Amino acid sequence: MEKNDKKIPWFKRYNKGPVDQPAREIPDGLWIKCESCGEIIYKKELSKNLWVCSICGHHFRIDGKDYIDILIDEGTFQEFDSNITSKDSLNFIDSKRYSERIKETVIKTGLNSAITTGIGTIDSIQVSCGFMEFRFIGGSMGSALGEKFTRAVERAIEMEIPLIVVSASGGARMQESILSLMQMAKTGTALTRLHNLGLPFVSILTHPTTAGVMASYASLGDVIISEPGALLGFAGPRVIQQTIGTELPEGFQSAEFVLEHGFIDKIVPRNRLKATVAGLLRYMYEPAVKTVT
Amino acid sequence: MKVQQFHLDFERPLVELEERIRELRIKASAGDGHAAREIIELEAKLNAMRSEVYGNLSRWHRVQVARHPKRPYSLDYINKLATDFIELHGDRGFRDDPAVVGGFATFFGHKVMFVGQQKGRNTKENIQRNFGMMHPEGYRKALRLFRLAEKFRLPIVIFIDTPGAFPGIGAEERGQAEAIARNIFEMARISVPIIITIIGEGASGGALGIGVGDTVLMMENAWYSVISPEGCAAILWRDRAEAPKAAEALKLTAPDLLELGMIDRIIPEPVGGAHTDPDKAAELLGIELRRELERFATFDESIIAKRLDKYRNMGVFDSGG
Ligand SMILES: [Zn+2]
Numbered sequence: 122m123e124k125n126d127k128k129i130p131w132f133k134r135y136n137k138g139p140v141d142q143p144a145r146e147i148p149d150g151l152w153i154k155c156e157s158c159g160e161i162i163y164k165k166e167l168s169k170n171l172w173v174c175s176i177c178g179h180h181f182r183i184d185g186k187d188y189i190d191i192l193i194d195e196g197t198f199q200e201f202d203s204n205i206t207s208k209d210s211l212n213f214i215d216s217k218r219y220s221e222r223i224k225e226t227v228i229k230t231g232l233n234s235a236i237t238t239g240i241g242t243i244d245s246i247q248v249s250c251g252f253m254e255f256r257f258i259g260g261s262m263g264s265a266l267g268e269k270f271t272r273a274v275e276r277a278i279e280m281e282i283p284l285i286v287v288s289a290s291g292g293a294r295m296q297e298s299i300l301s302l303m304q305m306a307k308t309g310t311a312l313t314r315l316h317n318l319g320l321p322f323v324s325i326l327t328h329p330t331t332a333g334v335m336a337s338y339a340s341l342g343d344v345i346i347s348e349p350g351a352l353l354g355f356a357g358p359r360v361i362q363q364t365i366g367t368e369l370p371e372g373f374q375s376a377e378f379v380l381e382h383g384f385i386d387k388i389v390p391r392n393r394l395k396a397t398v399a400g401l402l403r404y405m406y407e408p409a410v411k412t413v414t
Numbered sequence: 415m416k417v418q419q420f421h422l423d424f425e426r427p428l429v430e431l432e433e434r435i436r437e438l439r440i441k442a443s444a445g446d447g448h449a450a451r452e453i454i455e456l457e458a459k460l461n462a463m464r465s466e467v468y469g470n471l472s473r474w475h476r477v478q479v480a481r482h483p484k485r486p487y488s489l490d491y492i493n494k495l496a497t498d499f500i501e502l503h504g505d506r507g508f509r510d511d512p513a514v515v516g517g518f519a520t521f522f523g524h525k526v527m528f529v530g531q532q533k534g535r536n537t538k539e540n541i542q543r544n545f546g547m548m549h550p551e552g553y554r555k556a557l558r559l560f561r562l563a564e565k566f567r568l569p570i571v572i573f574i575d576t577p578g579a580f581p582g583i584g585a586e587e588r589g590q591a592e593a594i595a596r597n598i599f600e601m602a603r604i605s606v607p608i609i610i611t612i613i614g615e616g617a618s619g620g621a622l623g624i625g626v627g628d629t630v631l632m633m634e635n636a637w638y639s640v641i642s643p644e645g646c647a648a649i650l651w652r653d654r655a656e657a658p659k660a661a662e663a664l665k666l667t668a669p670d671l672l673e674l675g676m677i678d679r680i681i682p683e684p685v686g687g688a689h690t691d692p693d694k695a696a697e698l699l700g701i702e703l704r705r706e707l708e709r710f711a712t713f714d715e716s717i718i719a720k721r722l723d724k725y726r727n728m729g730v731f732d733s734g735g
Contacts (some may be wrong), residue, residue: 271726332619335595356590
């Protein structure tokens, strides 16, 4: 029996309004305060529990790369296209040059883009996979991300294997303007080819997945899974509030709200993600008998 | 009597000159020969000034022209260009979204399926049309019409003119993100030609949700971007008033998009913008539309692969080294 199988009413905990806590670094030190229930937790314990509060079930935000350990069989992940990075093709300047912003982010995060892609196995099933990084300019989708996602789709097609993507994104990369918008078209239309070949795409949503990413590939999974309490939607809660001028209902745009309205299949806690995906693939995918040389 | 008319800031010198010409006309018609001569002079000056002003529009100015309350909307072009239009309604799931209109139409003898975003001309109309901001059921209505077009082998003609997909409670409850994503996915594999024209505002996913196709045309003063200049300014400059700066940075005009290879051609507008001469604007749009319909008079399934390849290659990135 897994720890998180205690009868915790997830929906009660996460129906408290849009879960819109700021991106937060995990503070140093041995103990950490749960940002949802306030309980002081031993950090090692929390880490062992995949950064899920054992008291209230709150899912702390973790890095995209952390999902490789959570989902992919140990030692089987092979990264591709790690050299692809963003380019400031419009010479976009706001408070700083976009080219500078890219450079700083690459240094700060040690990542080249907002998605890590590759292949690996899930319960011995070979998959093409992608893991989005919210810490890379809010997981925003620019041309680099669009290209890497598309290549991951093409890898799935070429190897005749399923596609699994973990999303976390605030939306489009504004500094790439129309090029960024067209990544919605590029990624969405790439999935058409995967679909036509009968290959599965499981879309996993984490906090937050909104706007351009939610309005393209993240919403196009054959099956869509979300972590509990994730903020999911098209428009940001603040924009909606400003537009309509009234309070937003409780739990609006939470994963639980979106499940209730029929736009995702399941809410799955972090420690059950791998087993759930593996279980789904047994129905959606029959590995080819031929061996890859 | 002075007629109260809407004009944009940079149009003021033009409006003043027009006003003087109007006054002189009254004098001339009363037999003032001097006034008649001055009219000819001022009209030449007006034309020169108009070319000057409109030849040097900033990106932000163009955004304002695209939003001009007198600018022709989808149904205005339908009225001027279509010899037949049978409007169809509803998404068969929730309701009819009046922010998007569609139906069977005939342009220059070519039978097509038409879908276009529709703004209102006044407050009452705008309440009904929701300022051209579609709800999920609007995207699903459009998809239903795309599928009808496919069934009956009709090319699809789309006009884009929206300040964005509607951000509201109902829109989220009914899956705005899913509706747009679904349309992108499905439009990629519709087996009839899809000809798109951005006639006014092309704001973000709200535009792209009916914006995947084989040809993308853009009117000279239209804009198309991942976010509105105001929205971009609010996020990156933390002040909506910085919209002119954001418009420059976003490179959202037709010439910008042509240079970036994101559109196929620019449709010229009458000097002064489409609103100054809607008949001429429709004529110019008609020329390009007709050309596309003739180009696609015959088509086969290969159209889908070409469309997919086009989108596959969009984007600019670094590959290291
Ligand atoms: Zn807790």
